[in-house]
Amino acid sequence: MSTSTVEEEQLSTRRERVGWYFYDWANSAFSTTVVTVFLGPYLTSIAEKAAGCDGDACDDAVIRPLGIAIAPGSLFPYAVSLSVFLTVFVLPVVGAVADRSARKKELLALFAYIGAGATAAMLFLTGDRYLLGAGLFLIANISMGASVVVYNSFLPQLANEEDRDRVSSFGWAFGYLGGGLLLLVNVVAVLMKDSLGMTTGEVARYSIVSAGLWWAGFTTIPLLRLRNRPVVVDPAVGAGTGSVLTDGFRQLWHTLKSLKAFPLTLFFLVAYLVYNDGIQTVIALASQYGTQELGLSDDVLVPTILMVQFLAFAGALLLGWMARRIGAWKTLLLSLVLWTVIIVIAYFLPGGQAVPFVALGGGIGLVLGGSQALSRSLFSQLIPKGKEGEYFGLYEISDKGTSWLGPLLFGLAYDTTRSYRVAIISLLVFFVVGFFALLAVPIRRAIEQAGNTPPVKL
Template structure:
């Protein structure tokens, strides 16, 4: 008999969900995490940086490049190109994701919206196959489409969470989803590691570039294929808002509803305060994820295989770390566990600044430390935020949330890129990220979580 999560007891009971339905939800994390890991974390930063260097007139494999590229007439150092692209993608998502969330709240066919976002992002990722030579503009455009579609898919995906379990169940559900995502992303990365190791040739930079391109394409295919699992197993849970809107135009009605939410959101100041804290500290986390491989390649002068092994180590340890911090949250509460993780993140940045160049082992040890705190801090932040959302507004609020979630941070990459362009030092750029973890910790510490949950009209979990 299928295990069932029973409805929560309180003012806003969650509908029951079956084990197969929750497993289907977990599998979207398995599917999309290939994009986070193989594309964002490992291959795309160095790949687009190399393509931008070629466009700037530098030779393939050159350690330094004094040229510039000029997208839309703007002078950009090739080493800053990817960081600026990440920031631009987030600027665009500010306008896209809240609208996607409002539409998700008002549709009775949320799975179709999930499919549209996932397959659009996967197609743009597969399109990287055509980014050859010096086509850095094509690569940048495809990344923008893929990353925005990725964010849109996560908004819809996250909006299912409050409908899968009650307040005391969501930390566990969220942690298991995140853990399975790291496992799936790690498995594809392991396959790419085998391919790079077996097919790569020392001194053949063109072969390395081609292998990176095909690894990126593989992530798009993985994303598309495994998205079929949640589309098959997830059930629709139309909210009262969606049922009331049935028969109308979900897009135009979604815009109107978003306008009403923006006017009314000040009625939930504590929810906004939590969101501000999350935007700050998660910006630091996402910048570390997005730019770690570029830091390892350009500053520490580590080989591609070392980077992939390290990120693979992060992935599999993050699987255990997400479950471990999820278990810790059951004992001391998710809020306290996230605060603890931010202290550990501060230590990670300080250690990364002192890493010696051309030393793979210390880099791998630091990667192991990242893995232990990465998954849990993200999974528990997601479940904490689900407690602060007024019933029926899950999509809209997760739209705001996702603006700074998985790989779509903007202040961190912007600060990193600007500091690099001014100092030509990735280490100095890394130090600029400390402020995000310190300020984020202080802001989160100041949130009265239990009062915030009650103010949103929800029932608090027993332990916070």
């Protein structure tokens, strides 16, 4: 038995690691079924009903959540933007508590069940209750981000540095499979809605509820298999005062201060935040663009999103193969060029035609998985040895807690012009700025600055 295998077995058992994978399987249903596919169009239809209009007749209509006049079509993008903005403040607190708590499993359960419960409560999202829908989504999306921070904090405790990427990749793969499987079931329900005697809106509502039940049900597996571990105190921070929150913030402050010694790592992280904001916005709002601007039905939209889910596997493999030949940095830059092309094509897509939209969805799927996978692997080379947990924690907070400008810009663009085409083309700024920011990173010097050896091809 190899030393690596012995060390891994000392950290965790295969049973525990499989249990950890299942939380990705559980929560990915929320991302695919709720955020990516059903909630945007459904909540928009609820808001339009509250405004007393329907579809094309809504150009001048407004709703007034909290007394603020907005277009019904801007409600979901604004809700996404607000929820992600709020996580900027929530996730550091959650990360601080998780780092200093010996009860991570209980924290995971708390946030997972709050999020799943809020999702399942959308069963009552009927009539013109758009405020109920927006409020439940805020709770669910913030809880989702918080639970993922706790979930990821288990990774350094489950696998050593040599095996961590493999274990992390298995979890990511499980997530795509779980999210895709439930979405497949919901696709079948959409296609059979007439046989089931249900309207499109009813299928959407029950699909959203099914994601909450799936999330809650499969969360029990990691809760049964994961085990809590003693808190490991960072010697540079000290033993602490005994307060989980206070000690956790001291740890977070120490991590942030250490970034000053690695400015190029910080520069890469800023570039990532910019282009990732664009990627996350496209994922969250693609279905709303397809239904509201292109006039496509769920019979076209949902199978396309399902196709994207599974093509992300092929995309990750394809761009990974390319990275081995020309380097990860160059491949990632190429992926941002492809994202820019995708946005331009989306702007010019003809309305009411399924084939061009499906073809564009295939392009999104191929570039999606690869751009996310290469971003993480490239960032891992910019981390000083021995600080992987701290820096990946900051990476996760950045990923989940700062992708709010894209939905905000999308909502503002639509609110101002009442054109979804203008709203989608406005997202170009994230990919263009992100491309040039990433291009400006001297990646070989950045890796050396972090104390690591650069690969031959970058």
